[in-house]
Amino acid sequence: METINxxxxxxxxxLRKLITPFLLIIVVALxxxxxxFDNWLITLxxxxxxxxxxxxxxxxxxxxxxxxxSMRKDRILLLIVxxxxxxxxxxxxxxxxxxxxxxxxxxxxxxxALGLNFQVGSTGIPNLGYxxxxxxxxxxxxxxxxxxxxxxxxxxxxxxxxxxxxxWLVGLPTLKTRSYHMALVSIAFGLVTYILxxxxxxxxxxxxxxxxxxxxxxxxxxxxxxRIFGHTFPVQFNFYYFVLVFVLLAFVVSRFIFNxxxxxxxxxxxxxxxxxxxxxxxxxxxxLLAFSIGAFFAGIAGSLYAHxxxxxxxxNFNMNTSLQILGxxxxxxxxxxxxxxxxxxxLSVAPEKFRSLAxxxxxxxxxxxxxxxxxxxxGIIKQQIRKxxxxxxMSENSTQGEHHG
Amino acid sequence: MAEICLSANxxxxxxxxxxxxDNVSWALHQNEILGIIGPNGAGKTTIFNVVSxxxxxxxxxxxxxSNIINGLPPYKIAKMxxxxxxxxxxxxxxxxxxxxxxxGMATLSKGTLVNSLFRRxxxxxxxxxxxxxxxxxxxxxxxxxxxxxxxxAGDLVPGERRKLEICRALASDPDxxxxxxPAAGMDPNESAELMEDILKIRDIRKGIGIILIEHDMAxxxxxxxxxxxxxxxxxxxxxxxxxxxxxxxxxxxxxxSENENA
Ligand SMILES: Nc1ncnc2c1ncn2[C@@H]1O[C@H](COP(=O)(O)OP(=O)(O)O)[C@@H](O)[C@H]1O
Ligand SMILES: [Mg+2]
Numbered sequence: 268m269e270t271i272n273x274x275x276x277x278x279x280x281x282l283r284k285l286i287t288p289f290l291l292i293i294v295v296a297l298x299x300x301x302x303x304f305d306n307w308l309i310t311l312x313x314x315x316x317x318x319x320x321x322x323x324x325x326x327x328x329x330x331x332x333x334x335x336x337s338m339r340k341d342r343i344l345l346l347i348v349x350x351x352x353x354x355x356x357x358x359x360x361x362x363x364x365x366x367x368x369x370x371x372x373x374x375x376x377x378x379x380a381l382g383l384n385f386q387v388g389s390t391g392i393p394n395l396g397y398x399x400x401x402x403x404x405x406x407x408x409x410x411x412x413x414x415x416x417x418x419x420x421x422x423x424x425x426x427x428x429x430x431x432x433x434x435w436l437v438g439l440p441t442l443k444t445r446s447y448h449m450a451l452v453s454i455a456f457g458l459v460t461y462i463l464x465x466x467x468x469x470x471x472x473x474x475x476x477x478x479x480x481x482x483x484x485x486x487x488x489x490x491x492x493x494r495i496f497g498h499t500f501p502v503q504f505n506f507y508y509f510v511l512v513f514v515l516l517a518f519v520v521s522r523f524i525f526n527x528x529x530x531x532x533x534x535x536x537x538x539x540x541x542x543x544x545x546x547x548x549x550x551x552x553x554x555l556l557a558f559s560i561g562a563f564f565a566g567i568a569g570s571l572y573a574h575x576x577x578x579x580x581x582x583n584f585n586m587n588t589s590l591q592i593l594g595x596x597x598x599x600x601x602x603x604x605x606x607x608x609x610x611x612x613x614l615s616v617a618p619e620k621f622r623s624l625a626x627x628x629x630x631x632x633x634x635x636x637x638x639x640x641x642x643x644x645x646g647i648i649k650q651q652i653r654k655x656x657x658x659x660x661m662s663e664n665s666t667q668g669e670h671h672g
Numbered sequence: 673m674a675e676i677c678l679s680a681n682x683x684x685x686x687x688x689x690x691x692x693x694d695n696v697s698w699a700l701h702q703n704e705i706l707g708i709i710g711p712n713g714a715g716k717t718t719i720f721n722v723v724s725x726x727x728x729x730x731x732x733x734x735x736x737x738s739n740i741i742n743g744l745p746p747y748k749i750a751k752m753x754x755x756x757x758x759x760x761x762x763x764x765x766x767x768x769x770x771x772x773x774x775x776g777m778a779t780l781s782k783g784t785l786v787n788s789l790f791r792r793x794x795x796x797x798x799x800x801x802x803x804x805x806x807x808x809x810x811x812x813x814x815x816x817x818x819x820x821x822x823x824x825a826g827d828l829v830p831g832e833r834r835k836l837e838i839c840r841a842l843a844s845d846p847d848x849x850x851x852x853x854p855a856a857g858m859d860p861n862e863s864a865e866l867m868e869d870i871l872k873i874r875d876i877r878k879g880i881g882i883i884l885i886e887h888d889m890a891x892x893x894x895x896x897x898x899x900x901x902x903x904x905x906x907x908x909x910x911x912x913x914x915x916x917x918x919x920x921x922x923x924x925x926x927x928x929s930e931n932e933n934a
Contacts, residue, residue, distance in 0.1 A: 527795075528781060531767070535775045538764035545724050547750035547779030547844065652768045652822050657803040660821065 286333065287341040291348055293320070302616055303366055310620040314635075325643065357500075357507045364501035371503060371575060373615040374510040375568050378517045380595040380611035381604065382564025385521075387593065388602035389530060390557035391537030392441070393450040396457020397592050399437070400562040402464060402584030404430040404569025409476040409579055410469075419482035419574055426570035427563045434562025438555045457589050464581040475580025479573045482509065506575050513571060517564060521604045524560065526653070533557055534602070591618075594636045600646025609647050674702040677881045678723070678754070678848045683732035685718055685905075692718040694905035695732070700848065700881040703874060707884050707896030709916075711925055715905040716885045717759055720850050724756045725749040736848070751779045755841035756850035759885075761833045763840075765826030769817050772825050772836055773806040776843030809839045812876060813869050830857055834866070842877065849873065849882045855891050867895045889917060889926070901925070 300313040324331055338345060360366050379401060386392045408426035411417040417425075437456045441449050465473050481490040481502075489505045524530050535543040536553050543550050573579045591614065599610020618632050639646070679699040685692045692715045700706045708716055721727045723734055725746035733740050741749055755776075764772050781798070811818035813835040817828075825836060834854055841849055851870070855863035871894075874880060886892045892899065892913070899916045901909040903925040909916045916922050 528778075531771060531775060532778060534767050534771070535764050535778075538766055539762045541726065541746075542758070542762035542764065543775070544746040545726075545750055545756055546775050546840065547747050548775070549745075549747045650766060652824065653771055654822065655770070655799065655803060657800050659800070659804045659807055 283333075283337055286337040287344060290334065290338070291345070295352065301620065302369065303360070303363070305366075305620075307621050307623050310617070314617070318638075321647070322642070353511070357504050361500055361504070364503045367501065367503035367507050369616055369619045371506050371510055372619065373612050374507075374514045375572050375575075376592070376595060376615035377514050377608050377611040378564055378568040378571070379592050380599065380607045381517050381521045382561040382568070383592050384596050384602065384604070384607045385524070385533065385557045385561040385564075387596050388600075388607065389525070389533035389537065390554060392554060392557060393446065394453045394561075394589075395450055395586070395593065396437075396453040396455070396460070396589050397561070397565060398584040398586070398588035399457045399460035400430050400434055400565035401569045401572075401588065401592075402460055402581070403433045403562075404566030405573040405579045405584065406464065406470055406476070406569070407566065408570035409479045409573040412480055412574070413476055413478065419480070423482075423567060423570040423574075427566040430566025430569065431559040431563040434558040434560075434565075435555050438558030441558075442551050442554060454586070457586060461581055461585050464584065471580075473581060475578060475583075476573075477578050479577045479579065481577065482574050484509070510571055510575070513567060517567075518604065518608070525602075525604060529553075529556065531653070537602075591615075591632070594632070598636055598639045598646055600648040600650065602650050603646065603648045606646050606648030674704065674879075676700065677702050677737060678883075679735050680719070680723070681733050681735065683719070683722065683734065684730045685715070685722055685727060686730045691905050693722065693729075693902075696900075696902060696905070696907050697732075698900050698907075698910075700883055702847075702879045702881055704897050705870070705882045705884055705895055707886060707892040707899040707913075708902065709886050709889055709892060709899060710902040712887055713904075714887075714902045716887070716902065717852055720756055720852050720883075720885065723749075723850060724754065750844075750846075753844075753847035754850065755844060755846035755848070757834070757837040757841050757852055757854060759852040759856065761830075761837050763825040763828075763833055763836060765824070767825060768822045769810070769825055769828070769836060770803065770806055770821035772840050773810065773843045774802055776840035777802050777806070779844045806839075806843060809842055809876070810836075812872070813839055831862055834858070835869075838870075842873065845877055847880060849880055850885075851882065852885045853887065854884070855886070855888070863891055867891065870895060889913075893917075 297313050297317045301310050301317070304310065324334060356370070357367050379397070382400075383394060383397045386394045386397075404426040407429045408419075408422040411422040411425060412419060437453075441452050444452055464470050470476065481488050483489065489509060490502050492499050492502055492504075532543070532548050532553050533556075535546065535548055536550050536557075540550050543553075569584075572583070592611075595611040595614045596607055597610070598614060599608065600606030614632060614635070617635060618629070621627070621632070624630075676699045679697070681697050683693055683696050694715075696715075696719070698706065698708070708719065710716055718727070722729045722742070725741070725744050725748070728743045732742075734742050736749075736752060736754060739752075741752065741754075744752075764775060767775075780802075807818050807821065810821070814832060817823075817832060817836055817839070825833070828836060834856075838849075838851065838854065854870070855866050858866065870882065870884070873882065884892055884896055896913065899910065899913055900907060901916050901919070901922050903921075908921045908925060909919040911919075
């Protein structure tokens, strides 16, 4: 009797150990077929399978606890595999620079979405004109380096700062407004920026700015192809790793702010502005801070975009762009950093893969957002309760652990 | 007599033609619980909105520790040491019980972003102390809350919500606490229990002055040291519970409002 039980438990244990690797294989296979295969049907089918699996995960509590538990146990393995995958992916794509290009755009989108998340997700400020900050950053950087010959590193820093200043300024008139009005104000500044960029001769009008020089690293242009072991790597290869560093920084800074008091006070403003004020929070400062930090991220992303593509025009920073970034935040999960990253990845890769559908591709993207809002309005990953590692909460944590085990 | 910590002198608040507070004066002493009672619509909540800085009074002044504070923004008034609760509880619903109380400590921290960037050790220590203190306050009002610090505030039952709101207000060790109908919607037992807890606030925060708003006179009977009764924005009586409850004007005001309600 007992031996049978032990055996059963042992096989169960072994099975449980296989869950994480199994999951990893599924996720990698799906990602690979979504991102790398150049066939929109395969992309669509993989997306559908992924969604199906995700729905199963969300709807079946038993599956959910099983997966989250094994993921928590194997988180180091997951981390290592994840990091290795992110580093190794471009190596497998040596002959497909276009795919690496899509991944770079996804990286820039992640920085953008993380920035917008401070406003929309953490602080609850509706912003339908976020592309204006992105544009200000891109134009600042492009103008500085083409007209004044300023180096990339100074340009990108100034792009972030000027965009942040711009964010602070457009934040001012929104302080007195609320929800719908605020959304309208944000549409207005988005449009005004777009129209200005289109009409000022200094910024090149609708023609934009051409020949933005690529960044230089250790005195070498990022546009010079690498040759390793006799293989030539496309320039996208360089940019992938270059932008990756910025993405990682963006994640680190976002996490840090989320876990700091500022992140908590952002949430208080979002949840109830009057109660936040009466608790002693200067809600105006908090909102302006959310505006500026978000705009800073957008400025950095804009600069990266300008120096990567080498050409920018007002069309890159129109209402459409604003809505797309907003879609990433909503789909990923408001105020959840990992979720926002995933949302940005999916919504930037999907339209590229649907390019062969021509005009229908925006429809496909819209459909994804719509379905998401209908069936999972909280986003891919829900907002999480902040956990603290205080010794006074230790007993709490241990009892919770026991419940799970 | 203890020192006066907060007083209103000839306070008037008009909304267009409506006079919500009409030339009302009162003084709150240290260690005192002042009851402000009156029928619905008498202007009680408006008094709190003016004191906490949400409205600027039309005339008159509010004096806190011998500074006139009318017209100051709410966050500054909170920083000075006046905290409040709301009649319709206003919790931060999508964050945890503990986080709600930690936000209540916002006035204690000096500098936010700069400190959290460059003084991480000290911040971590401060956070640890704040958590310990939060749990202590929560435990005073509701062991349930202290045992469930990670519960979403939005998932709490109404009684717990009110208690959490009081904890949030008390978290920064205010000198004045304004409670707007804290017992509303509670049954007589719960309400009596809450009044006990309110009386005990003075044990954890020595010298605190508390203003308790109620429309139900019975609730404040045992709690309030002194009572001001207002009706249609005007003061109609003041004194101990025995004095005001036997006042014919007060009885009339309450009877009138009950007839209206019926
Ligand atoms: N912001 C406001 N604008 C206009 N009228 C108000 C406002 N706030 C309160 N009032 C009016 O002031 C009067 C007193 O309201 P209130 O202070 O909420 O009464 P109580 O709290 O005693 O029930 C009511 O007639 C109410 O309609
Ligand atoms: Mg009221």
